[in-house]
Amino acid sequence: MTIVETALYKAKAGERINFDEALTLYQSEDILELARTARSIKERKSGLQVFFNVNRHINLTNVCVSGCPLCAFGCKAEQQQAFTLELEDVRSIIQDTVRQTADLTEIHMVSALHPDKPFSYYLDIVKTVKELLPSVHLKAFTPVEIVHFADIASLSIHQVLEQLKAAGLDSLPGGGAEILDDEVRKIICPKKATTQQWIEVITTAHKLGIPTNATMLYGHIETVEQRIRHLFTLRDIQDQTGGFQAFVAFPFHPDNTDFGHLTRVSSWEDLKMIALARIILDNVDHIKAFWMMLTLPIAQVALAFGVDDLDGTVVEEKIIHAAGAKTNKGITKAEIISLVQETGYIPVERDTFYRPLTRIGGM
Numbered sequence: 512m513t514i515v516e517t518a519l520y521k522a523k524a525g526e527r528i529n530f531d532e533a534l535t536l537y538q539s540e541d542i543l544e545l546a547r548t549a550r551s552i553k554e555r556k557s558g559l560q561v562f563f564n565v566n567r568h569i570n571l572t573n574v575c576v577s578g579c580p581l582c583a584f585g586c587k588a589e590q591q592q593a594f595t596l597e598l599e600d601v602r603s604i605i606q607d608t609v610r611q612t613a614d615l616t617e618i619h620m621v622s623a624l625h626p627d628k629p630f631s632y633y634l635d636i637v638k639t640v641k642e643l644l645p646s647v648h649l650k651a652f653t654p655v656e657i658v659h660f661a662d663i664a665s666l667s668i669h670q671v672l673e674q675l676k677a678a679g680l681d682s683l684p685g686g687g688a689e690i691l692d693d694e695v696r697k698i699i700c701p702k703k704a705t706t707q708q709w710i711e712v713i714t715t716a717h718k719l720g721i722p723t724n725a726t727m728l729y730g731h732i733e734t735v736e737q738r739i740r741h742l743f744t745l746r747d748i749q750d751q752t753g754g755f756q757a758f759v760a761f762p763f764h765p766d767n768t769d770f771g772h773l774t775r776v777s778s779w780e781d782l783k784m785i786a787l788a789r790i791i792l793d794n795v796d797h798i799k800a801f802w803m804m805l806t807l808p809i810a811q812v813a814l815a816f817g818v819d820d821l822d823g824t825v826v827e828e829k830i831i832h833a834a835g836a837k838t839n840k841g842i843t844k845a846e847i848i849s850l851v852q853e854t855g856y857i858p859v860e861r862d863t864f865y866r867p868l869t870r871i872g873g874m
């Protein structure tokens with residue numbers, strides 16, 4: 512058997528593949544065989560179900576001390592597009608959301624690293640969200656933000672997470688991982704959390720019983736080897752902690768960043784990375800496609816490449832759209848349901864822990 516055949520055979524049989532096998536799979540031209548294998552793993556893990564949830568994204572601020580070259584969202588306080596929400600703003604967004612979205616089960620909140628807001632501001636926001644929505648799951652703050660809070664409050668990462676959890680934080684979205692390689696990070700985001708710090712936040716959160724997602728931002732300056740090593744790092748963490756709920760890969764959108772000369776990777780590349788992630792991350796239950804990054808048609812095709820989760824309705828996304836994403840800023844539950852049904856899979860509305868809420872279409 513060739514290395515590709517061996518790797519595909521092992522993956523289909525539920526065996527773990529190694530780095531060289533993963534690299535050879537990436538280099539293989541047979542993307543449909545890759546898809547078939549990833550799909551068989553997806554169907555072994557979650558059958559014909561494809562999950563989604565009804566969520567609302569909130570960004571507290573885009574004012575940032577970090578100035579990452581890869582970012583189109585962060586800005587300085589004096590720039591025209593700068594905004595920062597106060598407690599009352601968050602309160603009224605939540606009240607509006609509740610009025611408009613009866614089925615809301617999750618608030619997803621990530622932000623820039625504000626130069627002046629103290630840690631108590633974030634604790635107050637968490638308490639306010641939970642006071643207004645006690646039964647809604649609060650998924651908030653990337654590991655990069657957690658490291659920032661530890662710096663501004665002179666606390667350990669453990670203490671920051673403990674205090675946020677006590678205030679009502681339920682899980683972390685796991686963003687800011689980009690590529691877990693400091694040589695890459697020095698160029699794309701030199702001032703934000705290092706690889707080691709990102710891993711420390713994630714493993715500490717998992718130890719404290721705070722689940723997270725795992726992410727990857729690809730398609731900028733990284734090599735394919737660095738992408739695959741990133742996936743193996745995530746697999747190693749999951750072996751130790753079991754705290755990742757899902758993996759999501761974000762293709763880099765270069766518009767309005769310092770890498771505006773780069774071209775966004777092709778949809779082919781997106782689908783290949785999704786399938787490869789499904790094959791490598793044998794210990795992560797769910798592979799999520801962020802429809803707003805991929806576009807709705809490619810997110811739908813991604814269901815044939817191992818994806819079992821289309822994330823949520825979102826309502827209003829700002830970060831990816833600042834970098835030129837042309838997708839809608841939110842979609843309805845009915846749209847997600849028909850997107851899944853068109854593929855023959857069964858849409859399942861879930862809560863953040865992948866517990867089914869309603870079964871649509873029967874099984």
Ligand code: SF4
Pocket residue numbers: 575576577578579581582583584585622623624655700703
């Ligand atoms: S990527 Fe995050 S930390 Fe970096 S500039 Fe943008 S908002 Fe700030």
